Amino acid sequence: xxxxxxxxxxxxxxxxxxxxxxxxxxxxxxxxxxxxxxxxxxxxxxxxxxxxxxxxxxxxxxxxxxxxxxxxxxxxxxxxxxxxxxxxxxxxxxxxxxxxxxxxxxxxxxxxxxxxxxxxxxxxxxxxxxxxxxxxxxxxxxxxxxxxxxxxxxxxxxxxxxxxxxxxxxxxxxxxxxxxxxxxxxxxxxxxxxxxxxxxxxxxxxxxxxxxxxxxxxxxxxxxxxxxxxxxxxxxxxxxxxxxxxxxxxxxxxxxxxxxxxxxxxxxxxxxxxxxxxxxxxxxxxxxxxxxxxxxxxx
Numbered sequence: 001x002x003x004x005x006x007x008x009x010x011x012x013x014x015x016x017x018x019x020x021x022x023x024x025x026x027x028x029x030x031x032x033x034x035x036x037x038x039x040x041x042x043x044x045x046x047x048x049x050x051x052x053x054x055x056x057x058x059x060x061x062x063x064x065x066x067x068x069x070x071x072x073x074x075x076x077x078x079x080x081x082x083x084x085x086x087x088x089x090x091x092x093x094x095x096x097x098x099x100x101x102x103x104x105x106x107x108x109x110x111x112x113x114x115x116x117x118x119x120x121x122x123x124x125x126x127x128x129x130x131x132x133x134x135x136x137x138x139x140x141x142x143x144x145x146x147x148x149x150x151x152x153x154x155x156x157x158x159x160x161x162x163x164x165x166x167x168x169x170x171x172x173x174x175x176x177x178x179x180x181x182x183x184x185x186x187x188x189x190x191x192x193x194x195x196x197x198x199x200x201x202x203x204x205x206x207x208x209x210x211x212x213x214x215x216x217x218x219x220x221x222x223x224x225x226x227x228x229x230x231x232x233x234x235x236x237x238x239x240x241x242x243x244x245x246x247x248x249x250x251x252x253x254x255x256x257x258x259x260x261x262x263x264x265x266x267x268x269x270x271x272x273x274x275x276x277x278x279x280x281x282x283x284x285x286x287x288x289x290x291x292x293x294x295x296x297x298x299x
Contacts (some may be wrong), residue, residue: 003253005024006033006067011193013044031063031065032065037055038215039192070094070095070115081096085099108133111133111135113136133157134158139169142285158239159236160241162241171215172215177214178214198211221276221278221293246276251275
């Protein structure tokens with residue numbers, strides 16, 4: 001299995017992003033996704049900048065994929081998407097049906113991100129006919145459904161699984177980070193910069209529950225599939241995706257790299273747990289509530 005670094009879901013300072021990809025270029029990940037997937041107001045790095053970063057990563061031997069916005073809300077965003085789809089440098093990850101339509105009409109191959117609802121063989125077959133070369137299993141689906149879909153996966157289509165990261169649960173036209181500061185979305189003052197891993201929400205019982213990331217709602221706990229690596233490999237998964245967090249991402253990639261090379265999983269899982277902000281969850285993989293964690297090994 002190959003490793004991928006998913007697009008950065010948060011709003012980081014430009015220097016931090018550039019530093020991150022300098023390190024990613026030397027990492028064990030073979031595939032790197034680039035681009036803004038949450039909010040078009042995050043303009044510290046623009047489409048042309050992503051392409052320039054992609055060219056540098058490609059020189060280091062990385063497969064580069066440009067990711068599109070997950071929720072289009074304005075004509076300007078549609079125009080930016082069209083411009084991105086017209087690039088002939090890199091394949092795109094379509095996170096919205098509009099991107100799929102543009103890429104298919106242009107005869108271009110693409111990847112579908114976890115926000116694209118692929119729940120059955122018919123969807124896989126339809127999108128493969130339109131040019132899909134790799135798909136990411138929606139995060140709410142589990143190993144049982146993955147097995148069923150893999151059994152009838154179209155020839156030439158790769159499967160990628162969201163293997164580590166806060167779960168992207170929902171998207172809204174409203175910016176909840178701005179709202180949490182009593183600010184309107186159009187005058188958000190870029191509050192997302194203050195929360196490089198999202199703004200944590202707790203229940204009334206003080207349990208870590210959700211994270212606000214602009215228009216996106218995430219899980220507070222970090223989903224991880226490391227201890228199900230053997231099962232994923234047996235199911236024919238081609239790529240494991242690591243979603244970046246503000247710290248320790250490169251160390252996490254090294255842990256997954258050691259695991260896929262046959263290192264003992266139990267100590268790696270214990271090491272991984274120490275690098276996650278608020279602990280693990282894997283419930284969706286096992287047909288349980290998503291915030292549950294059922295370890296394959298005792299911590």
